[in-house]
Amino acid sequence: MTMLRVSREKLLAIPELLNIITSYLSRDDLRTLIRVNRALNAYWVPHLYVKLFFRSYQRTRSYPKVNIYGQHVRSLNLVATSWDNVVHLLKFTTNLQSLFLRYTILNTSHLQEIVRLTPHLRVLHATLAQSSMEPLNCRMTPLASLKRLEDLSWEAATEVRIDDVLFILKSCSQLKSLALSLVTLIEEFKDTNASARRLIKVDDNKHVELEFRSPMSNRHLPVEGTTLLNAIAKACPQLKQLSVKNFPPSSDAAFEQVMKASEQIQIVSVKNTEFGDIALTQLARLSLPMFTSPHSLVDLNVEGCFNVTSRGARMVLENCASLRSLNLLGTRAGTIDLFKGSKPWSCVKALERLRLEIQPVDFQPRPRGTVQRLPPVRLYTAEEQQMIKDRICSFKALMGLELKGDAMTFEMLEAPVSFAPEMRRVLLHCDQSQGQR
Structure with a gap:
């Protein structure tokens, strides 16, 4: 076997090659190299800075x-x-x-x-x-x-x-x-008025109030949150990521305007906000085939958004083919209505992380900050549980799965890892008051 030998002079004469080599070196490696000789010292000392x-x-x-x-x-x-x-x-x-x-x-x-x-x-x-x-x-x-x-x-x-x-x-x-x-x-x-203003009010009894x-x-x-969202919708047409925390009160319609203006958005994280089905439907429409933009939704986190229901979540699952992460905890999107219908979910081959609460049909979310327990609920029939199981098991690319909720049972996923070969983390929370273990 013939070994290719490169002289030190030729090596130092190729800056592109040296930059590639430097990218793999730690600071300790650089400190060692600069002590070899003056030539290496002259080249690699600047990289320490x-x-x-x-x-x-x-x-x-x-x-x-x-x-x-x-x-x-x-x-x-x-x-x-x-x-x-x-x-x-x-x-x-x-x-x-x-x-x-x-x-x-x-x-x-x-x-x-x-x-x-x-x-x-x-x-x-x-x-x-x-x-x-x-x-x-x-x-x-x-x-x-x-x-x-x-x-x-x-x-x-x-x-x-x-x-x-x-x-x-x-x-x-x-x-x-x-x-x-x-x-x-x-x-x-x-306020351009430099003088004091006097407001006069006259009621039905002719009483005057100054x-x-x-x-x-x-x-x-x-x-206000709505004002800020409207400003973002006008100023950021190229928005690719929307992440809000401790957001002031706003409206679902205001979030819809941001989604409508952001045709290239990829990541949406709007935990504990008024984000709901109106904005979610608009977001799902951005991924329909009629749009030729190469960008599409890959990460959606609507945890704690009470305005999100099964109808809006189903729109996302049916139309966002590139979706890789979905968090629906704390929403109203976990009823049997989410799993009904004959239309396939387009993201079954892409979704890697799913967090969902399986809830009864008449589910009403608990107020924030409370731990009160609701009256016992009617669990789904065996046929309905099989429908839920079939939908969840269709996600072959899942790597992380978290399921909980008042209507969650272990029978829905008897072998939770078998359907997804790359599964690494599974969390199943069942309500013991419903007779589950």
């Missing part, structure tokens, strides 16, 4: 090579670092693509400086240390100048203007992920 992490960084002579190899830094992670020290590092990392700032105090001028020093930034995650309810202290609008920004995460116990968020969504055309944590979204209203309201040049009100 591709990702930097500092906690409470201060300008000292401890890191003099940051000034030399700063152009090679692609990711910078700073924790509890003052702004003076942050800007000191940013001045030497002109090719920075990812910036992580945790427990840092920022204001609007600081964001403007970040944009100026790191114009190629693709990822920005900021966890602010301040707790101020005044949105003017740190407005997000300067970030709209980062035209290459793909991932933005903003965590701060502050108020954020909805107009600022929408401006970023419209300006950053390459933005793929936007996460807002702990913030309070607000709308700002301006009410004086003092002028307010700026008024901040929390954004």
Whole structure:
């Protein structure tokens, strides 16, 4: 066998090959390589500076090579670092693509400086240390100048203007992920009337009531969930993932508008919201054959959405052929109506994870936060149980399965693993009060 020998000079002359080799090396491996000789040292030392992490960084002579190899830094992670020290590092990392700032105090001028020093930034995650309810202290609008920004995460116990968020969504055309944590979204209203207003009310008895309201040049009100969803529907036509947590009160119709505008959406996670059959039906229609878009729904989590019923869930199962994960816990989508019908479920070859509650026909969900038990229910007949079993066993690609509910019985799945060869995790919860074990 002839062995191919490549000289060191030829190896170092092929940067593409070296980049592939470097991708498989740990930092310890790189530290070992740079001690071999000067040639390897000269090439691989810059790779040690591709990702930097500092906690409470201060300008000292401890890191003099940051000034030399700063152009090679692609990711910078700073924790509890003052702004003076942050800007000191940013001045030497002109090719920075990812910036992580945790427990840092920022204001609007600081964001403007970040944009100026790191114009190629693709990822920005900021966890602010301040707790101020005044949105003017740190407005997000300067970030709209980062035209290459793909991932933005903003965590701060502050108020954020909805107009600022929408401006970023419209300006950053390459933005793929936007996460807002702990913030309070607000709308700002301006009152152009400089004088006090007097309201006069006259009732049927001719009683006059005078009410004086003092002028307010700026008024901040929390954004309602419906208002926010309508804004998202208008500003994000290319939306691929919708994930909401602790969402303010909204409506099923508002979620429908987002689904209607997002023909490329792939992931929907709307736990414990007003998301229901109206939005679910619109979402299922996006996957019908009449649409030529290559994107389709792959992950749906509607846990705790009381407005979701068997009718809406059946629409998804029949039309979303690429669906790989489905969570219907805490909904009204587990009755026998879900399993009836002769139309096949299009996702039987794709679904890998299923979480479902088998519930009686007259099922009514318990109010949130309560553990009260409902009166005993009538279990399904043997024929109905076989229908449920046949539908569930049609998912040949399942890797994870969780079944529970008031009408769940072990007879529905006597051998829960046999029908899915790739099954790795099965959770079956049966109600002991119904005589099950």
